[in-house]
Amino acid sequence: MQLLSDLLHSERGRDFLLTRGIFSEPGDFASILARPERTELRGFLGLDKEAPDLKLVCSGQQIYIDYHFSVLAKIVLMRYLINQPGLAAFFIWHDTDRSGSDPLITKFEWPMGSKTYPIKIAPPGKIEVETRFVELDPDLLNKALETLKNYVFQSNFGDKAATRQRFNELKEVFLHNNRANLSELNFQVTSFLLKKQFGWNPGAAMLSGLLSNDILTAEVELILNNLSGYVQVYNAAIEELQELDIDPQVHPLAEDYLPLYYSCEVDDRRLRLLHLDGQDGHYAIARCKCGQEYRFFLGSKVLSLTEISQSGRWGPDVSLPVLLNRQVSGLIMGKSSALYGLIMKEVLAKVLGQKPVPFLIPKSLAGAGSVAEGYDSLIYHYLAGKEQPLV
Ligand SMILES: [Zn+2]
Numbered sequence: 001m002q003l004l005s006d007l008l009h010s011e012r013g014r015d016f017l018l019t020r021g022i023f024s025e026p027g028d029f030a031s032i033l034a035r036p037e038r039t040e041l042r043g044f045l046g047l048d049k050e051a052p053d054l055k056l057v058c059s060g061q062q063i064y065i066d067y068h069f070s071v072l073a074k075i076v077l078m079r080y081l082i083n084q085p086g087l088a089a090f091f092i093w094h095d096t097d098r099s100g101s102d103p104l105i106t107k108f109e110w111p112m113g114s115k116t117y118p119i120k121i122a123p124p125g126k127i128e129v130e131t132r133f134v135e136l137d138p139d140l141l142n143k144a145l146e147t148l149k150n151y152v153f154q155s156n157f158g159d160k161a162a163t164r165q166r167f168n169e170l171k172e173v174f175l176h177n178n179r180a181n182l183s184e185l186n187f188q189v190t191s192f193l194l195k196k197q198f199g200w201n202p203g204a205a206m207l208s209g210l211l212s213n214d215i216l217t218a219e220v221e222l223i224l225n226n227l228s229g230y231v232q233v234y235n236a237a238i239e240e241l242q243e244l245d246i247d248p249q250v251h252p253l254a255e256d257y258l259p260l261y262y263s264c265e266v267d268d269r270r271l272r273l274l275h276l277d278g279q280d281g282h283y284a285i286a287r288c289k290c291g292q293e294y295r296f297f298l299g300s301k302v303l304s305l306t307e308i309s310q311s312g313r314w315g316p317d318v319s320l321p322v323l324l325n326r327q328v329s330g331l332i333m334g335k336s337s338a339l340y341g342l343i344m345k346e347v348l349a350k351v352l353g354q355k356p357v358p359f360l361i362p363k364s365l366a367g368a369g370s371v372a373e374g375y376d377s378l379i380y381h382y383l384a385g386k387e388q389p390l391v
Pocket of ligand 1: 264265266267268269288289290291292
């Protein structure tokens with residue numbers, strides 16, 4: 001089945017993406033953006049007072065400790081777009097995913113000879129815990145820094161004093177955050193590296209910050225009150241993509257689907273909440289492996305997130321593009337999110353009565369011709385004193 005890179009390689013594929021509102025030319029994308037329909041996110045960012053007609057472009061990414069250049073391509077596009085008149089851009093770092101959902105959340109690799117060696121920054125046994133709830137171990141981080149120091153100086157990057165200075169500055173950031181949670185350390189290291197390598201940092205917030213400020217609550221409730229249509233159209237859209245020989249990147253939804261996760265209060269394990277349509281109303285339920293059970297009342301006629309939203313322990317699933325649709329003018333998407341975004345666009349139009357905002361994808365996701373020089377790692381490029389290739 002075709003992936004996004006395959007579609008970008010053929011004219012037919014690119015035309016198909018365009019008919020679905022997925023652009024790879026930033027100029028074309030910028031020219032059709034409209035002001036967001038709702039104002040919660042604009043208000044949260046303080047944009048309404050400054051310039052009420054400003055258009056808002058958003059992108060997002062799991063908060064890693066290190067990045068491949070394909071991910072940074074989204075930030076490169078964002079930097080291009082903020083130079084367009086009347087446009088603001090904003091990055092959402094996802095800290096509500098399982099810390100085991102990508103290896104780069106908890107470790108990075110250092111290349112030596114023909115091999116790479118892992119440097120782990122998070123304690124073991126936390127892969128089922130969301131990045132925001134993983135507590136760091138200062139001793140383990142000290143060991144990681146010692147190992148990194150050895151690797152850096154064995155790698156022989158020339159000017160030793162300059163190498164030492166770069167290492168020490170990065171070490172400072174680690175030490176300053178060694179008692180924080182993993183998401184905070186990753187955020188601080190990411191911000192430091194982007195500033196050093198790009199000379200620029202996008203305006204940004206953690207996804208958990210949007211949740212606790214109720215920016216997305218009304219959007220989740222809209223899904224809750226259209227669940228059966230949501231599931232039906234979502235699954236039909238998956239089938240349609242498969243018939244077109246395109247990999248939908250996501251699985252069909254079950255009847256008891258809810259777009260919600262909840263982190264266990266006992267062991268922090270991330271649990272999917274399921275829909276129970278009971279005699280006295282609707283519930284969101286989950287049972288943890290530790291034995292703890294959860295049951296939140298959603299409502300009897302009109303469903304609401306009230307019981308869950310104050311907990312500080314809930315998070316959305318991959319439906320985020322749906323939740324952001326009325327809050328933004330357009331979204332910059334990555335490899336897999338652009339494809340399941342196609343499914344979200346169907347749901348928005350056919351179930352929630354919304355016009356889906358356009359997506360912009362980095363052309364470099366097509367793969368050919370843009371392979372960066374050297375090892376594909378932001379930390380490595382910084383410590384080696386190499387300029388960041390602009391993907
Ligand atoms: Zn538990």
